[in-house]
Amino acid sequence: MIRRSRVCLQGPGSHPLLLDTSAEPSVPLLTLSTHSLLLAARSQGAATASCSLDLGLSTATVGIGPEAWSLGDQSFPYLETCKDRTIYHWDGEGFRPVSRFTNSLIKLVPTEWGAPTFEIDGIKMLPTAKVSPYADAERKVGLVQPRGKVVLDTCGGLGYFAAWCLKGQAQRVLSWEKNPDVIWLRSLNPWSPDIAEAGKADSALTLRHGDISEQILTLPDASVDAALHDPPRFGIAGELYSQAFYHQLARVLRPKGRLFHYTGTPNKLTSGRDVPNEVAKRLQLAGFTTELNGDGVLATRR
Numbered sequence: 001m002i003r004r005s006r007v008c009l010q011g012p013g014s015h016p017l018l019l020d021t022s023a024e025p026s027v028p029l030l031t032l033s034t035h036s037l038l039l040a041a042r043s044q045g046a047a048t049a050s051c052s053l054d055l056g057l058s059t060a061t062v063g064i065g066p067e068a069w070s071l072g073d074q075s076f077p078y079l080e081t082c083k084d085r086t087i088y089h090w091d092g093e094g095f096r097p098v099s100r101f102t103n104s105l106i107k108l109v110p111t112e113w114g115a116p117t118f119e120i121d122g123i124k125m126l127p128t129a130k131v132s133p134y135a136d137a138e139r140k141v142g143l144v145q146p147r148g149k150v151v152l153d154t155c156g157g158l159g160y161f162a163a164w165c166l167k168g169q170a171q172r173v174l175s176w177e178k179n180p181d182v183i184w185l186r187s188l189n190p191w192s193p194d195i196a197e198a199g200k201a202d203s204a205l206t207l208r209h210g211d212i213s214e215q216i217l218t219l220p221d222a223s224v225d226a227a228l229h230d231p232p233r234f235g236i237a238g239e240l241y242s243q244a245f246y247h248q249l250a251r252v253l254r255p256k257g258r259l260f261h262y263t264g265t266p267n268k269l270t271s272g273r274d275v276p277n278e279v280a281k282r283l284q285l286a287g288f289t290t291e292l293n294g295d296g297v298l299a300t301r302r
Contacts, residue, residue, distance in 0.1 A: 028053035028060075028071060029190070030088040030095060031110045035079055038062070038069050042078075054190040055087070056114025085109055087116060089188050098188050106181040108189060115191040118158060118182065125157065125232070127264075127295065134191055138164045141228065143298050144258040146170035149225035152252065154212040155240070157182060159192040161228045162205050166193065173205045174224065176212045183209060213239045222254045230262040234275065241279060246286035253301040259288065262296040 034051050041049035041064045053060050053071065063070035068077050079088065079095055087108045088095040099107035107119045113132030118125050126133035137160035144151065146168040153161050156177035165173045175198075177183050186192040198207035208215070227249055231240035239245060249259060261283070263276045280290040280297050288299035 028076065028090055029055055029098075029188070030079065030082065031055070032082050032084045032086070033110075035082040035088075038064065039078065042066065042069075052114075055110065055116060057190050098185060100181040100184060102181055104179075104181075106179065106185060108185045115160070116158070116189060118185055120179075120232070120236075123233070123236075126160070133158075134160050134163075137161050139294070140260050140262070140296070141165055141168060143260045143293065144226035144228060146173075146226060150174065150223070152219075152224040152227040154216075154227065154229045155231050156186070156207060157230060158186050158189055159207070161230065162198075162207070163191070163193050165228075166204060170204065174219075175205060175207045176210050176215050177207065178209075178211045180209055183207070213237075213245055216245070216248045216252060219252045221251055224252050225254055225257050227253060227257070227259040229259060233264075241275075241282070243282050243285060246282050246288075249283075250287040250301055255301055257301045259283075259299040259301070260293070260296055261299065264295050 030053070034053065037051050038049060046064050048061050049064050049069075050059050050061050052058060053062075060071060065075070068075040070076070076090065077094070082088070083097075087098045087110050089098050097107070099105065104121045105119075108116050109119055109124070110116050111128045111133065113128065113134065115132050115134035117128050117133050127136050141161055141164035146165040148169065148171050150172045151165050151170045151174070153165070153173055153175035156162060156175040159175070162173045162175050177186075183195070187195045193205055193207075195207070197203050198205045229240070229249070231237050234241050253259065261279055263279050265275065276292050276297055280292065280299075283290050283297060283299045287302050289302060290297050290299045292298075
């Protein structure tokens with residue numbers, strides 16, 4: 001049986017964010033490819049099948065029956081409809097898409113790499129065309145050299161930056177995520193750091209629900225050694241590209257502290273706008289030296 005627990009994350013002001021999460025959020029998750037494998041095994045009369053129920057992190061052996069398939073002592077129905085580009089989770093009664101619509105449609109999306117990306121109103125939030133979003137995060141975290149450092153993770157998303165900071169032996173990771181639905185996606189994504197662990201007082205990762213453009217004002221001067229900034233596109237969160245916000249990043253970073261700022265190249269082909277160089281110029285005005293690096297800007301606090 002999948003156990004469920006209630007996790008409290010500190011929210012803005014006095015309002016905590018409560019999440020219902022499972023102790024084993026990765027079991028089971030279904031995608032079209034996994035479900036097709038189960039149906040193929042059933043049509044062939046197989047008694048068991050091997051497949052991944054956690055988006056490629058591991059392989060499980062499941063029982064195959066005519067009306068249901070089983071994992072351990074629990075049985076699960078086959079889906080009547082299983083869509084591509086959708087991940088389904090078991091909510092105790094049936095399989096539901098890992099998606100929510102509050103103010104925007106937030107959706108966890110499978111990739112060929114195993115580690116999923118996510119979308120907001122159909123806009124992909126992590127690169128997946130040429131590299132796994134998880135491996136992409138590893139490269140970017142490596143640029144700020146997290147070992148032994150206090151790292152600010154401004155826009156937590158699925159937590160891939162935080163995961164690699166922890167693997168890289170960061171002393172502490174301070175992470176904020178504005179959208180509670182994204183945090184919910186994260187609680188169901190087995191590639192993300194454990195939400196319950198992030199809520200513990202002794203955890204190296206602190207995840208808070210809040211708007212970093214406001215919450216950064218609460219951080220002391222020179223209180224972090226490095227920062228990772230992966231904001232939504234400018235049209236969605238222009239305040240996170242503002243001169244005022246870059247001055248705040250410079251304020252909280254210690255001298256020689258490194259910052260990686262993801263920019264991508266939005267609108268370059270249609271408008272000719274060069275967002276990476278615009279960002280670099282603003283960071284320089286805020287007190288950084290900068291260099292373009294891949295799909296972003298690597299900056300060092302002067």
